[in-house]
Amino acid sequence: MVNRRGTNNSIWCACALVIVFALLFPHVAGARQGAKVLLINSYHHGFKWSDDVVSGVRSVLDRGDDLRIEYMDARRVSTPEYLDNLRKSFRIKFRGHRYDVIIVSDDPALDLMLDLGEDLFPSTPVVFCGINDFSDVRLRGKRSYTGVVEDIDIKDTLEVAHALHPRARKVIAPVNSNATGASNRHLLEGAIPAFNGIFEFEIVEDPELEPFLRRLKSLRKDEYVILLTGRFRSSAGEMVPIETSTPEIAKVGIPLYSMWEYYLGHGITGGMLTNGFYQGKTAGQMALRIANGEKDIPVVRKSPNQYAFDFRQLESFGIKEDELPAGSVVVNKPVSFYVRHADAVHAAIGVVLFCLGIIVFLSIIVVKKNRAERELRRYQDNLEVLVEERTEGLNFANASLTAEIQERERAEAALRESEEKYRALIEKANEGVVIVQDETLVFANPRMHELAGVPAGTLEGRPFVDFIWPDDRDMVMGKYRRRIAGENIPDAYDFRLIGPEGAFIWVFLSATTILWRGRPATLNLLTDISDRKVAEGEREKLIAELQEALSQVKTLSGLLPICATCKRIRNDEGNWEQMEAYIRDRSEAKFSHGICPECAARLYGAQSGKK
Incomplete structure (x- = not known):
């Protein structure tokens, strides 16, 4: 018995030592032979994008991997003569060299490899990263090429700029005329139609920094957003480093946005940023897979982009972190000792x-x-009893579980039926049904799309105010905001909605507050009352016509000067007229003549009584 205990303790101790050894020295297990990797970087050491790509590649390589880095410096010098001499230099420098895999960063390096690769590095796999406006046509006939695309996300960047600066209506976008700039401009022009009615765009090609700054200072800061899609020139025609130009533009007070992470920390507010580190890391991981023997790795077409913002710029524009998209990275935040370490x-x-x-x-x-x-x-003494009790318990639990499953299935069926009835009611309703949250349409039924004259599925995500007739917007949005704030206001009223072809239609709105996905919103029923409004207008017109006709009827009123003896009346010209003539000319009355009994007795005496 003592020996068995000693053996058990030895086994436990040995297991614990194995676990500790595996945790402290994980690189010992599964070691592989080091890979020989060539990284051709299109730009220069010290440029943040280039340095981030290199850091990303290094982050996934092992100590035994041999990484050689070659910089082309094509960002600072990109003339045809320079690039031609660079090709000649590569032919001399790398002839006879062999590598397991070659990584190329950005378009100039990829173009160089497409031109020289088969000659200098035959059959060597190539992994690219940081490639703009990628098309499979560029790799036609190149089976050993793969990589990760750099897909700048202009649309998401503009959407977050609009969300954080809702008063801004104009976007100024500087671009460059070189190959990269032309690609960026093409992507920008492709994104512009999505913001019709939201932003006006002004594209400035190869802008000079100083005149650009002077112009910005004359603009209303809350009406503009600057989208940095290109660099600026100095008065001498040289490119100004972004580390210099971006802080100068940020001082003007107009929010800056971009799609590249290397602008972050120099004055931009943020954006959906493509990150050189993650581009390099993804390319490095693909290179290691190739070095380990994996083949036919597909191109990663979804760029590993991420929302990122500068805390200092958010603070200057009064933007809170909870207003940012979920998962956003915020840099330059004040941090405690614990966070730093x-x-x-x-x-x-x-x-x-x-x-x-x-x-x-x-x-x-x-x-x-x-x-x-x-x-x-x-337990050995009571094992049979325990087995019987456990079996009975399992049988009971199984029966209970079966009953619970059946009850849940009935509840789910009832729920599905209820949802189908509700969906059919909403979709077939003759009234437009919309849910408005944060002044934005988050739900609209088919009838609402008919009232607005837009294709199905195009209302969600658009501002409610865009579909209100301009003269009624202040009234409708004011009531919406007061209702959301909890004020007691009428639940129903009429207003004009922008309908098909830009004409207005009258609608009757009935609204109430609800919770939509955990946040306050309004549920609104809109009924087309244009025909009723037309009928009311015709009724008002008829009343006016009747009143006008009534005003034309002749009447006599006021004090009439009449002779006490002859009963003639003095007219407006001062002449005396017979009463019959005066009344006949000023009214619709007509006269017939006779004699009353009193006058007959006075004039004819006893003869007045004879027949």
Whole structure:
């Protein structure tokens, strides 16, 4: 018995040592032969994008891998003469050299390899990264080429700029006339139609920095956004480093956005940024897969982009972090000692906890071992009873589970039926049904698309105010904001909606507040009342015509000067007229003549009574 205990303890100790050794020295297991890698970088050392690509590649290579880096400096010098001499230099420098895989960063390096690769490095696999406006046509006939595309995301960057600066209506986009600039301009022009009615765009080609700054200072800062898609020239015609130009433009106070991470920290607010590090890291991982023998690796067409923002710029424009898209990276945030040294703190805590864990683990093993021996003897005496009880419990649990599953299936069927009825009711409703959240349409049924005269599925995500007749926007949006704020306002009213072909239609709106995905919104029913409004207009016109006709009817009123003796009336010219003539000329009355009994008796005496 003593020997068996000693053997068990030895086994546990050996297992613990193996685990510790694997955690502390993971590189010992699964070691491979080092790969010989050539990295051709299109630009120069010290340029942040280039340095980030190199860092990304190095982050995935092992110590045994042999990495050689060659810079082309094509960002600072890109004349045909220079590039031709560069090709000649490469032919001399690399003739006879062999590599397991070649990584090329950005378009100039890829073009160089497409031109010289078969001659200098026959059959050598090539992995590219940082390639703009990629097309499979460029790799036609090149089976050993693969890589990761640099896909700048202009649309997402403009959308986040609009969300964070809703008052801005104009975008100024500087571009360059070189090959990269032409590609960027093509992508920008492709994104512009998506922002019709939201932004006006002004593309400035090869701008000179100083005149550009003077012009910006004369603009209203809250109406503009600057999208940095190109670099600026100095008065001497030389390219100004982004580390110089970007902070100068940021001082003007107009928000700056871009699609490249190397602008971050120099004055841009942020954007959906393509990152040189992740481009290089992805290319490095693909190169290692090739070095390990993997073949036919497809091109990664989704660029590893990420929302990133500068805390200092967000603070200057009063933008809070919770207004940013989910998963956004924020740089230049004030950090505590713990955050700055989080890895070291975590490592220290981990070591301490690991040691404590080993001590506790061994102590628990000893205690549990002794307890287990006692329990084992007790369980052996009651094993059959426990088996019977467990079997009975399992049978009961199985029956309960079966009943619960059946009940859940009935509930899910009822829920599906309810959802189908609700969906049919909304889709077939004769009223437009919309949900408005943050002044934006987040749901609209088919009838609402008919009222607005737009294709199905195109309303969601657009501002509600865009579909309100301009004269009614202040009234409608004011009531919306007051309702969202919790004020007690009428639930129904009329207003004009922009309908098909830009004409307005009258609608009757009935609204109430709801929670949509956990946040306040309004549910609105819109009924077309244009025919009713036309009928009301015709009724008002008829009333006006009747009132006009009534005003033409002749009437007599006021004080009439009449002779007490002859009963003649003095007219407006001062002449005296017979009463019958005066009344006849000024009204619709007519006269017939006779004699009353009193006058007959006075004039004719007794003869007045004879027949």
